[in-house]
Amino acid sequence: MSFRYLFFFLCIFSVTSCSPTYSYFTDDLYRQQNWTQDDIQRIQFYLSKDITLSRALSAGETKIKEGKIIIKDGQQVEEVVIKSGTPGVLVLMPKEDRFGISFEEDDNAYLMFGPNPKIEYRYALLAQEWEEDYGNIHYKGKLYSVDAASADASLMVDLKKTGKDEYQTHQASGRTVNNK
Numbered sequence: 118m119s120f121r122y123l124f125f126f127l128c129i130f131s132v133t134s135c136s137p138t139y140s141y142f143t144d145d146l147y148r149q150q151n152w153t154q155d156d157i158q159r160i161q162f163y164l165s166k167d168i169t170l171s172r173a174l175s176a177g178e179t180k181i182k183e184g185k186i187i188i189k190d191g192q193q194v195e196e197v198v199i200k201s202g203t204p205g206v207l208v209l210m211p212k213e214d215r216f217g218i219s220f221e222e223d224d225n226a227y228l229m230f231g232p233n234p235k236i237e238y239r240y241a242l243l244a245q246e247w248e249e250d251y252g253n254i255h256y257k258g259k260l261y262s263v264d265a266a267s268a269d270a271s272l273m274v275d276l277k278k279t280g281k282d283e284y285q286t287h288q289a290s291g292r293t294v295n296n297k
Contacts, residue, residue: 139163140276141239144214144232154210162205162218165271168228168242170197170254170261197256199228205272216240218272226257230272239271 140146142162150156174193199220208224209217217227233241244252244263251262 138276139165139273141165141237142272142274143240144238146274146276147214147232147240154207157210157216158207160207160274162207163273163275164199164201164203164205164220165273166201166267166269168199168263168267168270170199170256170263171195172259172261197261215243216272223257228254228256233269233271236269236271239269241272242267242270244268 142160152160171194174195203220205218205220207216208219208227211217212231214231216230218230219227229243230240231243232238242252242254242263244254245260246253247265247268250265252265252268254261254263
């Protein structure tokens with residue numbers, strides 16, 4: 118019986134030791150590493166929490182390739198759901214601290230992220246404007262709304278720290294008054 122438990126714990130340990138350790142992508146991390154746009158394009162990003170985009174469809178827009186169509190109060194609504202943990206890549210960088218991240222194969226399907234001082238400068242979802250309980254977001258050239266709970270959806274990275282911290286130390290020699 119004890120062999121089964123030992124085997125079970127070894128299996129759990131091997132699975133958890135190989136799993137990625139996601140950390141929030143913050144402005145501090147970005148600035149400390151002094152990454153260029155080319156560097157950022159090589160980083161694999163992940164989404165911290167689900168984001169659901171929705172928009173009302175007009176009568177002629179019932180052909181949907183992606184997402185799903187939902188009827189709410191007799192109105193057809195298209196939803197695009199991006200789940201927590203979905204991988205994404207940088208496809209656009211209009212400013213140094215604004216990232217257009219795509220979670221689909223289409224480079225036009227991106228969301229904007231930037232540092233949010235309210236949540237420790239994590240790179241969080243940006244909207245064109247935030248109202249009290251929703252935000253307006255452009256996605257694939259169309260205007261969608263997103264609930265306010267998605268405002269703190271942030272970018273995460275698989276951050277592996279190796280080696281020791283490096284310190285540059287300088288000892289001040291002191292300074293005395295110059296008497297003339």
